[in-house]
Every structure is written in C-alpha cells, then in structure tokens.
Amino acid sequence: MPFPILEVRDLRIDFDMYEGTFKVLDGFSLVVEKGEKVGIVGETGCGKSITMQAVLGILPMPPGRISSGEMCFLGENLLTVTPKALKNIRSRISLIPQDPSASLNPVFKVGTQLTDVIKHSASSRGQTADAKERRRLALNALREVGLPDPERNMNSYPIQLSGGMQQRILIAMALVTEPELLVADEPSTALDVTIQDQILRLMKELVDKRQLTIVIITHNLGVVRELTDRTYVMYAGQLAEVARTKHLFSERKHPYTQGLIESVPKLTGDGISPGIEGMIPDYSNPPKGCRFRPRCEYAMAICEEKPPDFVIEEEHKVACFLYRQ
Amino acid sequence: MKDLGEAMLVLEQVKKYFPLPRGIFERKGGYIKAVDGVTFSVHREDILGLVGESGSGKSTLGYTLVRIYRPTAGKISFLGEDITRINRGELKGFKKKMQIVFQDPGSSLNPRRTIEQTLELPLRVHSIDGGKERRSRIRELLSVVGLPGVYMQKYPSALSGGQKQRVAIARALATEPSFLILDEPTSALDVSVQGKIISLLLVLHNEFDLPYLFITHDLSLMRNVATRVAIMYLGRICEMAPTAEFFAEPLHPYTQMLLSSIPVVTDEEETLKPKKVTSTGEVPSPVNVPPGCSFHPRCPVKMDICSQIDPMMTAETDAHHVRCHLYLGRD
Numbered sequence: 001m002p003f004p005i006l007e008v009r010d011l012r013i014d015f016d017m018y019e020g021t022f023k024v025l026d027g028f029s030l031v032v033e034k035g036e037k038v039g040i041v042g043e044t045g046c047g048k049s050i051t052m053q054a055v056l057g058i059l060p061m062p063p064g065r066i067s068s069g070e071m072c073f074l075g076e077n078l079l080t081v082t083p084k085a086l087k088n089i090r091s092r093i094s095l096i097p098q099d100p101s102a103s104l105n106p107v108f109k110v111g112t113q114l115t116d117v118i119k120h121s122a123s124s125r126g127q128t129a130d131a132k133e134r135r136r137l138a139l140n141a142l143r144e145v146g147l148p149d150p151e152r153n154m155n156s157y158p159i160q161l162s163g164g165m166q167q168r169i170l171i172a173m174a175l176v177t178e179p180e181l182l183v184a185d186e187p188s189t190a191l192d193v194t195i196q197d198q199i200l201r202l203m204k205e206l207v208d209k210r211q212l213t214i215v216i217i218t219h220n221l222g223v224v225r226e227l228t229d230r231t232y233v234m235y236a237g238q239l240a241e242v243a244r245t246k247h248l249f250s251e252r253k254h255p256y257t258q259g260l261i262e263s264v265p266k267l268t269g270d271g272i273s274p275g276i277e278g279m280i281p282d283y284s285n286p287p288k289g290c291r292f293r294p295r296c297e298y299a300m301a302i303c304e305e306k307p308p309d310f311v312i313e314e315e316h317k318v319a320c321f322l323y324r325q
Numbered sequence: 326m327k328d329l330g331e332a333m334l335v336l337e338q339v340k341k342y343f344p345l346p347r348g349i350f351e352r353k354g355g356y357i358k359a360v361d362g363v364t365f366s367v368h369r370e371d372i373l374g375l376v377g378e379s380g381s382g383k384s385t386l387g388y389t390l391v392r393i394y395r396p397t398a399g400k401i402s403f404l405g406e407d408i409t410r411i412n413r414g415e416l417k418g419f420k421k422k423m424q425i426v427f428q429d430p431g432s433s434l435n436p437r438r439t440i441e442q443t444l445e446l447p448l449r450v451h452s453i454d455g456g457k458e459r460r461s462r463i464r465e466l467l468s469v470v471g472l473p474g475v476y477m478q479k480y481p482s483a484l485s486g487g488q489k490q491r492v493a494i495a496r497a498l499a500t501e502p503s504f505l506i507l508d509e510p511t512s513a514l515d516v517s518v519q520g521k522i523i524s525l526l527l528v529l530h531n532e533f534d535l536p537y538l539f540i541t542h543d544l545s546l547m548r549n550v551a552t553r554v555a556i557m558y559l560g561r562i563c564e565m566a567p568t569a570e571f572f573a574e575p576l577h578p579y580t581q582m583l584l585s586s587i588p589v590v591t592d593e594e595e596t597l598k599p600k601k602v603t604s605t606g607e608v609p610s611p612v613n614v615p616p617g618c619s620f621h622p623r624c625p626v627k628m629d630i631c632s633q634i635d636p637m638m639t640a641e642t643d644a645h646h647v648r649c650h651l652y653l654g655r656d
Binding site for chain 2: 043044162164165192193194195196197198200219220221222223225226249259260261263264265266267268269270271272273274275276279
C-alpha cells in the first residue's frame with residue numbers, strides 16, 4: 001500500500017516587496033507517494049521552484065512568506081516541527097540543483113565538497129565516519145554516477161570539469177546521503193542535448209535501482225514525459241492539471257496544458273504553433289479566480305471564481321470550469 | 326529540391342582561430358580552432374539552420390560573418406562581393422546590409438535607453454532619414470514587429486522577454502538589411518512565447534525576401550522553420566541537407582546521436598527518431614581537437630581509418646552532404 005512521503009496542502013506563498021505583495025503561490029497542493037516519479041512542469045515564474053524551495057526550507061524569507069497551507073514530510077508538519085527535528089528531516093531530502101557550475105564551490109576540490117556532505121550527513125544521523133571511510137564512500141558514489149577516473153577527479157576543482165561531469169558530481173552528492181526524497185530542479189537545462197540524454201538516463205537508472213522517490217521540476221515537457229509517472233502542470237502559482245504522465249500527454253484537458261504541449265516544436269514538422277496569447281499575470285495584482293482566464297479562449301463568467309480541482313477520472317484532476325460535472 | 330534563388334552569402338573554407346595566451350615560462354601558444362574550415366552558401370529564399378552544441382563554433386561563425394570577429398582564413402562573399410578583406414569604410418556599408426539578432430534580449434538591449442533611442446541609433450549611424458521622419462520610421466518599425474507606438478518611450482525593463490526580442494528584431498530591420506543572422510533568437514524565451522516570435526520571423530522572411538542564417542541548438546525547431554539544416558561539430562560542418570531529407574534520413578553518426586537524444590512530446594515523434602544511438606562521451610575542447618575525424622572518440626561506428634584521416638565532405642545526393650568515412654568512396 002503506497003503512502004505519501006510528501007504532502008503539500010493548499011500552500012500560499014507571498015513575497016513582500018517594495019512594490020507591494022506578490023501572491024506567488026495561490027493554494028497549490030501536491031502529493032508524492034513512496035517510490036513515485038513526479039514531475040512539476042510550467043513556464044518561468046509559475047511557482048514550481050518556489051514550491052519545492054518551501055519544502056526544502058530554502059525559500060528566502062523575507063521577502064517570501066508562507067501565508068497559509070501545510071507541508072508534511074512522512075506525516076510530520078514541516079511548518080510546526082522543532083528546528084532540530086527539521087534538521088533531521090532535511091537530511092532525508094536531497095536536491096539536485098539547476099546550474100551545476102553555480103552550485104559547486106569554485107575554491108574547493110570536488111572531493112572535499114563531497115566528503116563534507118558525507119561527514120555532515122553522518123553526524124546528523126548521530127554516526128561518525130573517519131576520513132578513510134568518507135573517501136571510500138565518496139569514490140563509490142562517483143563511480144556509481146559514471147564519473148570517469150574518479151580517483152583523479154576527486155582532486156579536481158569544479159572549473160576543470162565539464163558541465164556534464166559537474167552535474168554527475170552533484171547527483172553523487174545528492175545520493176550519497178541516501179535520501180528518502182530526491183528533488184531535481186531543472187537537472188538538465190544547462191546541458192547540451194547529448195549530455196542531457198546521458199544525465200537523464202543516469203538518473204532514471206539510479207532512481208529505478210534504488211527505488212527512489214523523485215520530484216522533477218522542469219519546463220521541458222519532453223524530459224517529464226521520459227522520466228516521470230505522474231505530472232503536475234502549474235500556471236501562475238495554481239494547479240492547472242495533474243494526471244499520469246502518459247495520460248496527460250494523450251488526454252490533456254486544461255486549455256493551458258493543451259496550449260503548452262501544442263507550442264512545443266515537433267519533429268514531425270507540422271509547422272509552428274502560434275503559442276498562447278498574452279503573458280503571465282502581474283503577481284501583485286493577479287486576475288481573480290483562475291489566473292489563466294485573461295489568456296484563455298474559453299474563459300467564462302464563472303472563471304472569476306477560483307476553479308476547484310475537478311476529478312475527471314482516477315488520478316486525473318483539472319482545475320477548469322469546462323470540466324465541471 | 327525547390328529552387329532557393331541566387332546565392333547571397335558564400336563561405337569558402339572560413340576559419341576563425343583564437344590564439345591562446347602564451348605563458349611566460351612555457352611557450353605553449355597554440356590556437357583555439359573555433360571555426361575550422363566552413364564552406365556553404367545561403368540563398369535568397371533560404372532559412373539555413375546552423376545547429377550545434379555549445380562550443381561547436383556556431384555563434385563564433387555568426388559573429389565572424391557580421392565582422393564582430395575578423396576571419397583568420399578563407400573567403401566570404403556577400404552579394405557577389407568579396408568581403409573578407411574590405412576596409413573600414415566599406416565595412417559600414419556592408420554592415421547595413423547584414424544584421425544580427427542576438428540570443429538574450431535582456432542583455433542585448435541597453436537598459437538606460439528607451440526603445441526609441443535604441444531604434445534610432447542604427448538610423449543615425451547609417452544616416453537614414455532626417456530627424457522628423459525618423460520618428461515615424463521608428464513607429465513603423467515597431468508596427469512591423471507587432472508592438473504599439475506607445476512602446477517608444479518605454480525602457481527595456483518594462484517589457485517582457487518576448488517584447489524585448491521584438492525590439493531587437495526591429496533594431497536589426499532598421500537598416501533594411503538584405504540578410505539576417507539570428508543567433509538563438511528564442512532560446513531565452515518560454516515555449517508559449519517562442520511560437521509568436523518564430524511566426525513573426527517567418528512573416529518577415531516572406532514579406533521582405535529576407536534570407537536567414539538561423540543559429541540554434543534546437544533541432545525540433547529547425548524541422549519546422551528551416552529550408553536547409555547544417556550540423557556543426559567542433560568548428561566544422563559534418564552534415565548538411567534540405568530539411569525534409571535531413572530528418573528523413575540523417576546520415577552522420579553525430580546527427581543520429583543528436584536526434585535520438587531529443588526528449589520529444591508525442592509518440593509520432595518517437596517513431597521518427599533514428600533508432601536509439603546511445604550518447605556517449607562529451608564534446609572535446611576545441612584546443613585539443615582529436616586527430617582524424619574529430620567525432621571519432623564518441624562515434625559508435627568508428628573504424629580504424631577514422632582516428633587517422635579526416636574525411637572529406639561528400640555529396641550523397643545533390644543537396645545532401647556528409648563528412649564521414651562511412652559514405653566516402655561508396656558509389
């Protein structure tokens with residue numbers, strides 16, 4: 001029986017800025033079950049990274065502020081636990097960050113950075129690992145991610161390695177703590193397509209081998225389609241649609257999801273879709289109700305209310321009044 | 326293949342090398358061979374998609390064509406004129422006819438200039454129109470790229486990414502060029518905005534008979550936009566063909582690897598990809614280009630000859646050219 005590792009319920013996040021309050025996340029909910037591969041897709045500024053930053057506790061606050069909602073990791077409410085318990089929880093969630101070159105410290109050797117992570121994770125579990133053991137674990141981790149010549153590369157500085165190799169090291173760092181939840185924020189966006197292919201294949205392999213639970217945040221629909229079981233589509237801080245990934249691509253219901261998938265240039269060469277009219281709303285004064293309404297060709301009067309998530313069939317929910325029963 | 330009109334831009338063995346800094350004690354020297362012998366031509370009705378990964382030299386080639394860089398060797402002819410060694414005075418007239426749209430509109434527009442000032446500059450430099458007419462010309466340019474006249478007084482920070490790229494396109498069109506180089510014009514934009522900009526570029530292409538050299542890393546985009554596609558790897562073209570032919574039968578192992586690496590969104594596309602060519606290795610540094618065929622260390626079908634002799638470009642069909650030993654001397 002699957003049980004939820006992560007539950008986010010009706011999360012609202014505001015940013016208090018000089019220009020006013022930006023209502024970035026407008027009641028977003030998410031459930032990730034053990035062993036699941038979940039994708040969150042959306043375009044720039046849709047709140048996909050903010051959501052996971054809040055979960056990881058790395059949301060800059062201020063200016064960010066969680067104004068309501070709940071976040072539970074393995075049943076524990078992340079917003080009310082003690083700092084000590086939070087530290088323990090956080091050591092069980094790993095992040096693969098977006099830009100590998102910006103995520104490694106340029107002045108330390110990658111081996112040092114990796115063994116530091118091992119040391120820290122051991123101590124947060126109340127264990128100790130001596131230098132020799134740490135080195136052994138680090139080398140194993142680097143071998144597992146397919147880094148060529150790990151012994152030599154342990155002594156390299158990040159700048160001496162290519163983007164693909166840096167990303168492999170970050171994946172090793174994320175996995176070496178044996179996390180229960182892995183969050184990958186645009187893991188392949190900074191990479192070339194042939195390298196992206198290698199990294200995605202590696203992630204798929206490792207996730208399957210270790211039966212990891214993973215949340216992948218990306219704007220690349222193709223990546224989601226190849227890697228995940230279930231996909232959340234976000235628009236402007238709201239859920240647009242969630243379904244099993246295969247199902248989402250074949251039975252997309254929300255006008256935004258439809259527009260988004262149609263916008264992607266296809267290898268079949270059917271020409272260029274004109275995309276979606278308009279642009280993302282101003283978060284300091286977002287449209288009432290469904291935030292996609294001003295760009296939606298099916299907009300109705302009722303759309304000024306926020307649409308609930310209509311359940312179309314099991315595991316397929318659409319936040320759009322077109323599907324009101 | 327349909328006739329693409331006269332050749333506008335002809336490149337013959339164009340090279341651009343950057344000297345490496347010499348150490349004080351070590352006299353290493355050497356060169357980064359960013360562009361290493363590129364030959365092709367772009368015709369009046371062409372949209373030539375120049376596709377490559379980072380470090381392939383595609384942007385350097387674009388910059389060399391608009392003379393941001395001076396070519397190290399080779400010959401570039403534009404409208405029948407050899408422009409490889411023209412002097413400064415002639416250069417200005419040439420630059421009026423060939424313009425470039427840069428990748429990131431956020432950094433290619435001056436944040437301290439209003440849109441009007443940005444668009445006025447090329448008109449002033451090339452002495453197009455007098456003071457009064459300039460304003461109406463700028464208004465016209467904005468309307469060509471689909472922006473209302475009120476945007477003249479705005480600063481780039483008030484514009485969205487797509488709108489900024491429209492301004493950058495208007496700036497390139499200001500001098501009424503007869504050739505446009507597009508350096509990843511949509512890679513900084515969201516996919517729902519990309520379509521609008523591409524549609525605009527296609528309209529301009531037809532309306533003004535404007536050939537494009539479209540530099541990009543996005544093969545799926547080129548499937549829908551380009552008339553011909555050229556693949557660049559480590560400073561050289563490894564395959565070039567009309568779009569339909571190129572995607573129906575990709576020949577070069579690198580092209581096959583590229584195509585099979587693309588994460589696609591539909592099942593129909595999946596069937597169009599060449600059967601899985603597992604991507605291995607990484608692009609070597611252009612300082613140390615492997616001997617022989619530069620792709621051989623990553624090639625799944627390499628032969629003994631590949632590490633020794635650099636293959637020549639051969640024509641598989643009239644328009645489909647490939648640089649690979651697999652297709653050499655095979656009739």
